[in-house]
Amino acid sequence: THQLEIRNLHASVEGQPILKGINLVVPRGELHAIMGPNGNGKSTLAKVIVGDPEYTVTEGEILVDGQNILEMEPDERARLGVFLAFQYPVEIPGVTIANFLRLAMQARKAEGEEVGFAEFYGKLQSALKTLEWDESIVERYLNAGFSGGEKKRNEILQMLMLEPNYIIMDETDSGLDVDALKIVAGGVNSMRGENLGGLIITHYQRLLDYIVPDKVHIILDGKVVQTGGPELAKKMDTQGYDWVKELATA
Numbered sequence: 001t002h003q004l005e006i007r008n009l010h011a012s013v014e015g016q017p018i019l020k021g022i023n024l025v026v027p028r029g030e031l032h033a034i035m036g037p038n039g040n041g042k043s044t045l046a047k048v049i050v051g052d053p054e055y056t057v058t059e060g061e062i063l064v065d066g067q068n069i070l071e072m073e074p075d076e077r078a079r080l081g082v083f084l085a086f087q088y089p090v091e092i093p094g095v096t097i098a099n100f101l102r103l104a105m106q107a108r109k110a111e112g113e114e115v116g117f118a119e120f121y122g123k124l125q126s127a128l129k130t131l132e133w134d135e136s137i138v139e140r141y142l143n144a145g146f147s148g149g150e151k152k153r154n155e156i157l158q159m160l161m162l163e164p165n166y167i168i169m170d171e172t173d174s175g176l177d178v179d180a181l182k183i184v185a186g187g188v189n190s191m192r193g194e195n196l197g198g199l200i201i202t203h204y205q206r207l208l209d210y211i212v213p214d215k216v217h218i219i220l221d222g223k224v225v226q227t228g229g230p231e232l233a234k235k236m237d238t239q240g241y242d243w244v245k246e247l248a249t250a
């Protein structure tokens with residue numbers, strides 16, 4: 001079965017429980033939105049899925065295409081095609097975007113298999129076109145001096161180059177103006193299809209006007225408290241999160 005499945009996931013940081021029994025199934029071919037008030041575990045969920053060592057899983061499982069990934073290192077998870085676009089992208093001094101993309105693509109290959117120049121360059125050309133980005137950008141150092149919009153666009157560039165099976169996008173919309181948002185969403189939408197599954201984590205509905213999710217889940221206090229269609233995101237936008245909190249305490 002080609003799906004990302006999260007079963008009764010509990011995780012803590014510094015001994016403090018943050019995730020308290022998350023259950024989710026995202027089949028390949030579907031993008032699900034994760035929404036919820038700040039501080040309720042959305043980013044923690046993203047980081048646990050990619051294997052951030054700061055977080056301890058205390059119970060439950062994460063299955064990627066039926067394989068439990070919890071014992072895997074982050075790079076092994078990446079090789080299974082799990083890709084995280086992060087809320088605060090890192091700067092890596094001295095590494096150009098081109099180098100980085102080449103290394104990241106190589107890391108996804110089986111041992112002994114090379115990323116050919118033609119493959120690399122062809123993909124790069126088409127990705128840059130989708131993102132309306134000039135080729136000179138790839139000679140710049142990764143994220144150094146990038147504006148918020150450039151960082152986000154660079155994340156989508158990585159995604160287009162790596163062709164992940166599952167994407168986890170954490171607040172990719174934060175700090176983007178409408179034009180940048182449309183370009184980022186266009187990049188994601190260009191990848192949609194039966195091979196791609198993913199979680200789009202966002203506090204606001206705005207991004208979901210451009211990337212229409214197949215399902216929407218609301219996370220409150222480390223649990224999924226509500227699941228619905230795109231209309232649920234709209235409700236969040238007009239009514240805020242108070243009704244969810246009432247629902248959860250009822």
Ligand code: ADP
Binds near residue numbers: 014018038041
């Ligand atoms: P969200 O993304 O929904 O805003 P987070 O997952 O970032 O929420 O945070 C959930 C809770 O876990 C918050 O109370 C936050 O302070 C805490 N937390 C998350 N990461 C860490 C960390 N590395 N160290 C200490 N506390 C953390």
Ligand code: MG
Binds near residue numbers: 038039
């Ligand atoms: Mg937050």
Ligand code: MG
Binds near residue numbers: 171
């Ligand atoms: Mg967050």
